[in-house]
Amino acid sequence: MTGRFTLAPTAPGARIIGLGSTQPENVVTNDDLAARMDTNDQWIRERVGIQSRRIAEQGTSLVDMASEAGELAVKDAGLNPADVDTVILATCTMPNPIPNGAAQTAERIGIPAPGAFDLNAACAGFCYAMGNAADLVRAGSARNVLVIGAEKLSDWVDWTDRSTAIIFADGAGAAVVGAAPDAESVGIGPLTWGSAGDMAQAIHIKSDNNMLHQEGQAVFRWATTKIAPVALRAIELAGLTPADIDVFIPHQANLRIVEAVAKRLRKEGAREDMRVADDIVHSGNTSSASIPLALDHMRRDGRVRSGETVLLVGFGAGLSYAGQVVVCP
Amino acid sequence: MADNKEILAGLAEIVDEVAGIDAAEVSADKSFVDDLDIDSLSMVEIAVQAEDKFGVKIPDDQLAELKTVGDAVDYIAKNQ
Numbered sequence: 001m002t003g004r005f006t007l008a009p010t011a012p013g014a015r016i017i018g019l020g021s022t023q024p025e026n027v028v029t030n031d032d033l034a035a036r037m038d039t040n041d042q043w044i045r046e047r048v049g050i051q052s053r054r055i056a057e058q059g060t061s062l063v064d065m066a067s068e069a070g071e072l073a074v075k076d077a078g079l080n081p082a083d084v085d086t087v088i089l090a091t092c093t094m095p096n097p098i099p100n101g102a103a104q105t106a107e108r109i110g111i112p113a114p115g116a117f118d119l120n121a122a123c124a125g126f127c128y129a130m131g132n133a134a135d136l137v138r139a140g141s142a143r144n145v146l147v148i149g150a151e152k153l154s155d156w157v158d159w160t161d162r163s164t165a166i167i168f169a170d171g172a173g174a175a176v177v178g179a180a181p182d183a184e185s186v187g188i189g190p191l192t193w194g195s196a197g198d199m200a201q202a203i204h205i206k207s208d209n210n211m212l213h214q215e216g217q218a219v220f221r222w223a224t225t226k227i228a229p230v231a232l233r234a235i236e237l238a239g240l241t242p243a244d245i246d247v248f249i250p251h252q253a254n255l256r257i258v259e260a261v262a263k264r265l266r267k268e269g270a271r272e273d274m275r276v277a278d279d280i281v282h283s284g285n286t287s288s289a290s291i292p293l294a295l296d297h298m299r300r301d302g303r304v305r306s307g308e309t310v311l312l313v314g315f316g317a318g319l320s321y322a323g324q325v326v327v328c329p
Numbered sequence: 330m331a332d333n334k335e336i337l338a339g340l341a342e343i344v345d346e347v348a349g350i351d352a353a354e355v356s357a358d359k360s361f362v363d364d365l366d367i368d369s370l371s372m373v374e375i376a377v378q379a380e381d382k383f384g385v386k387i388p389d390d391q392l393a394e395l396k397t398v399g400d401a402v403d404y405i406a407k408n409q
Contacts, residue, residue, distance in 0.1 A: 046368065047368065047370065216369075216370075217369055217370070217373055217389050217392075218389055220370050220373050221373045221376075221377060221389065224373070224374060224377065225377055256370055260374065
């Protein structure tokens with residue numbers, strides 16, 4: 001019996017077919033920050049693990065960075081911009097809420113009239129967007145989805161507040177999600193996601209000065225206790241075990257959170273030789289851009305190879321969190 | 330219920346694991362920050378593990394009040 005509607009033909013699943021990323025040229029070291037506020041290199045390294053970060057010049061916009069990363073990912077996928085029919089921009093730092101950044105970014109890349117929208121799940125945004133992209137492809141609603149995580153956090157940081165200025169940075173990373181022709185080539189596992197709205201105030205933009213405020217200790221406690229279970233759930237949903245994970249790329253929030261979560265995963269059976277992203281050391285915390293930046297950098301450096309099993313977990317403002325297992329293209 | 334001696338020994342093990350400080354160094358009169366050089370984030374990790382081990386709640390505002398190892402032992406003893 002046929003139903004009332006004709007539905008799009010579905011795909012066996014989705015996979016990542018291209019990656020790209022970009023960072024501002026401008027490097028800001030811990031010593032640069034120590035010259036303008038009461039902090040020092042050793043204190044910053046010990047607390048957050050950051051040695052330097054990239055901060056965009058005033059004239060560089062979030063859409064500039066998103067477009068560059070997106071263009072590189074489309075090229076890396078071997079596609080023409082016209083092959084992309086959907087653009088999801090994960091971001092929480094657009095200068096204004098209207099218009100969105102996705103449509104302008106698509107226009108800049110030369111993608112004709114795609115479905116285009118911004119997605120705000122802060123530091124979990126890239127995983128949220130990747131999960132949605134995979135499901136759009138699998139459902140037949142999209143053929144090739146360009147997923148971009150891009151942030152210009154420097155616009156929202158109080159450069160006299162040492163609790164945030166030492167952490168946040170700018171950048172963009174992107175992935176193209178396309179259909180897997182058969183079950184064996186599926187490269188994006190099921191999404192696990194959630195939120196904790198009761199802790200909304202733990203990371204927020206203050207209304208009096210429009211600057212980012214973070215309750216560091218509360219966020220640290222939340223991340224070091226609640227994120228490992230999210231990672232384990234993503235592994236379980238994909239039908240894998242922790243020992244199957246070759247590379248672990250959590251959101252680059254703070255190196256100590258990264259290390260604490262990796263330690264928990266190893267207690268649960270993850271391998272000692274599992275490579276763990278430490279991109280924060282020279283990139284800072286770039287919110288939704290941190291995971292695709294780390295993935296692209298690690299691939300470039302040969303620390304993640306094509307076909308390897310990679311666990312992604314994002315977490316941050318909302319509070320929100322999400323994760324999935326993917327295969328490196 | 331653990332007595333104070335058992336709490337101190339358990340806490341010393343946790344401090345050793347989190348901050349790499351020899352358990353023998355962790356005595357009641359030591360200040361976490363000044364004597365043991367433990368920072369606020371390590372204190373959170375210690376609190377989380379102590380919560381699991383002793384079945385207590387140590388919220389961040391309470392944690393800030395626990396200056397010495399002895400303060401922590403007393404708090405856990407009272408609240409377990």
